[in-house]
Amino acid sequence: MFWDVDFEALDVEKHRRLIVERVLTLGNLDEFFFIKRTYNPETLKETIKQIGYLDPKTLSFVITHFKLKKSQLRCYTKNRLMKKHWD
Numbered sequence: 678m679f680w681d682v683d684f685e686a687l688d689v690e691k692h693r694r695l696i697v698e699r700v701l702t703l704g705n706l707d708e709f710f711f712i713k714r715t716y717n718p719e720t721l722k723e724t725i726k727q728i729g730y731l732d733p734k735t736l737s738f739v740i741t742h743f744k745l746k747k748s749q750l751r752c753y754t755k756n757r758l759m760k761k762h763w764d
Contacts, residue, residue, distance in 0.1 A: 728751055
């Protein structure tokens with residue numbers, strides 16, 4: 678999941694958004710439970726809200742599991758603002 682960064686230099690607090698994003702999009706269930714154990718629920722929700730991109734399946738999982746609204750997520754609002762070339 679972290680092929681492009683120095684894994685030894687990763688700090689769970691300093692690089693929280695990167696870690697959460699990668700685990701949600703590329704991780705497995707054990708890794709998901711790791712982030713749930715590592716971060717308190719409110720911190721995790723706030724971090725998820727700031728993620729710039731989530732694929733549709735992960736987006737659906739996140740809003741259901743964490744009881745969030747799509748409109749609270751940066752990845753959803755940012756995507757809605759971008760015009761598609763075929764529109």
